[in-house]
Amino acid sequence: MKKSIYALYAILLLVFLSGCQTTLRGTGDMGVVIERATGSVQIIETTRQTKLNQVDGLGDLSHASIVFSRDERFAYVFGRDGGLSKIDLLTAKIDKRIIQSGNSIGGAISQDGRLVAVSNYTPGGVKVFDAETLELVADIPATYGDGKQQSKVVGLVDAPGQKFVFSLYDAGEIWIADFSQVDTPEITRFRDVGKQPYDGLISPDGRFYIAGLFGEDGLALLDLWHQQEGVKVILSDYGRGSEKMPVYKMPHLEGWAMTEDYAFLPAVGRYEVLVVDRRSWKQVASIAVHGQPVFVMARPDGRQVWVNFAFPRNDTVQVIDTEKLNIIETLKPGKAVLHMEFTPRGEHVWISARDAGKVTVFDTETFKAITTLPMAKPSGIFFTSRAHRTGL
Amino acid sequence: MPDQQGQYKATFVRSLLYVGLLLLSQAVYAIQATSTELPQQRRAELHNLLLQDCGSCHGMTLKGGLGPALTPDALADKPREFIEHTIREGRSGTPMPPWKNILTRDEIHWLVDTLYSGIATGTTP
Numbered sequence: 001m002k003k004s005i006y007a008l009y010a011i012l013l014l015v016f017l018s019g020c021q022t023t024l025r026g027t028g029d030m031g032v033v034i035e036r037a038t039g040s041v042q043i044i045e046t047t048r049q050t051k052l053n054q055v056d057g058l059g060d061l062s063h064a065s066i067v068f069s070r071d072e073r074f075a076y077v078f079g080r081d082g083g084l085s086k087i088d089l090l091t092a093k094i095d096k097r098i099i100q101s102g103n104s105i106g107g108a109i110s111q112d113g114r115l116v117a118v119s120n121y122t123p124g125g126v127k128v129f130d131a132e133t134l135e136l137v138a139d140i141p142a143t144y145g146d147g148k149q150q151s152k153v154v155g156l157v158d159a160p161g162q163k164f165v166f167s168l169y170d171a172g173e174i175w176i177a178d179f180s181q182v183d184t185p186e187i188t189r190f191r192d193v194g195k196q197p198y199d200g201l202i203s204p205d206g207r208f209y210i211a212g213l214f215g216e217d218g219l220a221l222l223d224l225w226h227q228q229e230g231v232k233v234i235l236s237d238y239g240r241g242s243e244k245m246p247v248y249k250m251p252h253l254e255g256w257a258m259t260e261d262y263a264f265l266p267a268v269g270r271y272e273v274l275v276v277d278r279r280s281w282k283q284v285a286s287i288a289v290h291g292q293p294v295f296v297m298a299r300p301d302g303r304q305v306w307v308n309f310a311f312p313r314n315d316t317v318q319v320i321d322t323e324k325l326n327i328i329e330t331l332k333p334g335k336a337v338l339h340m341e342f343t344p345r346g347e348h349v350w351i352s353a354r355d356a357g358k359v360t361v362f363d364t365e366t367f368k369a370i371t372t373l374p375m376a377k378p379s380g381i382f383f384t385s386r387a388h389r390t391g392l
Numbered sequence: 393m394p395d396q397q398g399q400y401k402a403t404f405v406r407s408l409l410y411v412g413l414l415l416l417s418q419a420v421y422a423i424q425a426t427s428t429e430l431p432q433q434r435r436a437e438l439h440n441l442l443l444q445d446c447g448s449c450h451g452m453t454l455k456g457g458l459g460p461a462l463t464p465d466a467l468a469d470k471p472r473e474f475i476e477h478t479i480r481e482g483r484s485g486t487p488m489p490p491w492k493n494i495l496t497r498d499e500i501h502w503l504v505d506t507l508y509s510g511i512a513t514g515t516t517p
Contacts, residue, residue, distance in 0.1 A: 036452065037443070062444075062452030080451050103456060121457060152458065169458070198458075198487070214487055246482055246489030249448060250458070311445050312494060336444070354444060377444070 027072040027089050031341065031383035033352065033359055034077075035376040036061045041077065042375055043089055046343050046350075046383065049361050049371045053092035059083040059099075065106050065380055068387035069131060070113035075382070076131075078107040078118055086134060089384070096134045100127050108158040111390075115179060117156060117164045124150035126166060126177065128185075137183045144171035155200020155211050155253065157391040159224055167197035167211040167220075174200075174211060174222055174231055193220040193231040199253040202391035210234075212253050212268070219265075221281065234281040238265070238274065245269025249294050249310035254392070257298030257305045259322050264305045266293035273307055275325060285325050290316045295339065298322070299364055300346035308337045308351075317351060319367070329367045333360045341381035352378035430502055438499055442506065449487065454507070459488060464510040475504050 030052070033042045039061055043053040058064075060081035067076050074095060077085040082101035085094055103122035109115070115137060117128045125141040142151040151168035159165050162180040167173070174193050177185040195215025202209050202224075211220040218233040251266035258264075263276045267286070273293055275285040291313030298305050305320040314336050319329040334356025341350045348370065352359050354377050361370045386392040430438070443452055449459040460466065467475060479500045482490035491500065 060451065060453050060455075062447050063457065080457060081453070081455075103451070105457070196487075215485070247487060248489055249445075250487060311441075355440065 025090070027384050028344075029384075030072070030089050031350075031381065032066055032075045032077075032087070032089070033350075033375060033378050033382075034061050034064045034066070034380040036064065036354070036379040037377040039079075040376065041075075041087070042373075042378075043087075043092055044373070046348065049348075049373070051373055051375075055087055055092055055094060057094065058085050058097075061379070063105060063379075066382040066386075067107055067109040067116070067392070068382070068384050069109070070387050072384040072387045075384075076107060076109065076116050078104055080104065082120065082122075084116070084118055084129065084134060098129075098134050100129070100136075105152070105154060106156055108156050108164055108391075109387075110158055110164070110179060111160055111162050115162075117158075117177075119153040119156035119166055121152040124152045124168070124170070126153055126156060126164065128164070128177075128179070128183075138177075138179075138185055140175075140177055140185065140187065142168050142171065142175070144168060144173060154198055157200060157202040157209065159202055159209065160206040160390065163224075165200070165202065165209045165222070165224070167193075167200050169196055169198060172197065172215075174209065174220060176224075176227070188227065190222065190231045193222075194218060194233055198250055201253040203258055204390060206390040210253070212251065214247075214250070214268070235265075235274075235276065235283055237283065238268070245292075247292060247310065248312070249292070249314075251293060252295050257296050257302075257322075259298055259302035259305075262322065264296050264298065264320070264322070266296045266307070268292075273305070273320065287320055287325055287327065289318055289320075289327065290330065297340055297342070299349070300342055300344065304328075304364065306340050306349060308340060311336075314338075315353075331362065331367060333362075333369075334358060338379045339381050341383055344383065344385035350381045352381055354379060430498060434499070435502065438495075438503060439506065442503060459486070462507050464508055467507055472504055472508075475507070476500050479503065 029045050029047045031044050039058045040056045042051050044051050058077055059079040062080045065078050075087045082099050082104045084100050085097040088095045101120040104118050104120045107118045114131055115128050116131045117126055119126050128138040130137055142153050144151050151170035153166050154169050156166040164177045172195055174190040176188040179185050194213040197211035198214040200211040207225050209222040218236040218238055220231050221234045222231045247269045263278050265274045267274055271289055272286045273289050273296055274283055277284050291309030293307050294310050296307050305322055307318045315332055317331045318327050321328045333351045334353025336354035338354050339352045349362050349364050350359055359373045359375055359378050449457050450462050451457040454462040480492045482488045
């Protein structure tokens with residue numbers, strides 16, 4: 001009798017220990033895919049291309065985006081409903097979650113990883129939080145005009161020197177918030193940069209901030225190495241032109257592709273990808289493509305640029321050869337392709353097709369589909385390697 | 393016989409009115425019929441379009457984003473024709489594009505019905 005009880009204890013102990021045992025792993029090959037309609041995300045890994053875990057309860061994830069902590073363990077999810085959630089990729093649990101505004105559009109993490117900033121539509125402005133605790137560090141209302149109005153804020157990025165740079169859609173301004181000295185930021189305002197800046201990006205080296213203008217042709221360029229020179233409008237032909245082509249989905253600038261010589265930009269409204277000389281900021285070519293481009297993204301080695309398109313021509317992805325400046329492949333990954341993400345060194349690209357309910361992994365050399373992962377209305381795909389890239 | 397003549401006149405006018413009303417009601421019925429006769433599959437596509445594609449600017453819960461909120465509350469004081477016109481023709485000076493080359497009048501009518509009713513986001517008031 002006693003013996004059998006000991007045996008039972010032994011078995012229970014074994015079961016308990018095996019339950020405790022966790023496989024150690026790094027997070028460098030992990031990522032997060034947004035499931036926009038269900039308020040959930042899928043945690044994935046890119047080595048064997050599998051889904052690892054699902055995290056629910058993240059609110060309205062239409063137009064959600066993610067940045068990663070510098071240790072690549074935590075993902076900060078910026079939801080449309082003002083939700084800011086910090087997810088632990090290893091335990092697949094929500095570590096912290098706050099509702100920080102009524103309506104938000106994106107976020108960024110500071111150079112030192114200590115601050116997380118969110119850009120808000122309602123009320124318009126930027127809020128900055130402690131990355132560890134999600135406690136409010138600074139509130140920057142985007143006031144303009146008589147000081148009573150607040151502008152929607154877009155194109156928020158981090159910049160070297162512990163700065164955040166962003167654009168005021170309604171005010172036509174670009175602001176720099178400098179957190180290098182104290183947690184009360186020093187704000188530098190650039191007024192009259194152009195009408196309706198709708199998104200912004202920073203060059204991978206963190207030097208140039210560029211805002212796309214919706215209300216007029218051209219782009220607003222700020223050289224952060226020479227701030228005193230102010231904002232210049234470049235590519236004054238860039239835009240919808242005199243015909244004001246309807247745009248069924250705003251182009252996203254975060255993914256603007258920069259190779260050594262060129263920047264590749266989505267034309268606004270036209271079925272074109274524009275090629276711009278990175279030194280003179282003059283257009284050198286335009287490449288006719290399948291539809292209105294949304295994301296124009298360079299493979300990490302800069303040898304190819306991948307493009308997806310706006311509704312209703314959004315079942316297609318095209319690949320551009322960055323040397324010959326022509327299209328070398330056209331793929332049909334499914335209905336409503338929303339986003340693409342390259343593995344850190346670019347051998348694969350993950351592509352989400354919202355209405356097809358799947359993410360497909362393609363080999364970027366053979367263009368063959370390697371695997372398909374079913375997901376619920378997948379949109380943004382974010383890999384942890386972003387943690388170490390300025391502006392992402 | 394002026395009285396009788398007057399009576400004839402009145403009867404004539406009344407019957408004209410009846411015929412008119414009848415025609416009108418048929419016309420209204422026809423409009424309603426075409427609206428409700430969108431095939432189930434097309435309605436599902438439109439609902440998806442509303443939440444996902446309109447939602448990319450107006451928010452998936454239609455509480456607003458780059459574009460304004462499209463909840464029943466937000467639309468309560470806006471006339472139907474204004475909203476249908478905005479969808480058809482777009483709004484200059486804003487990113488709202490014209491949808492007339494993509495959606496039919498009936499489809500736009502159905503979308504606006506859906507918006508007003510609040511069933512678009514499954515939050516019937």
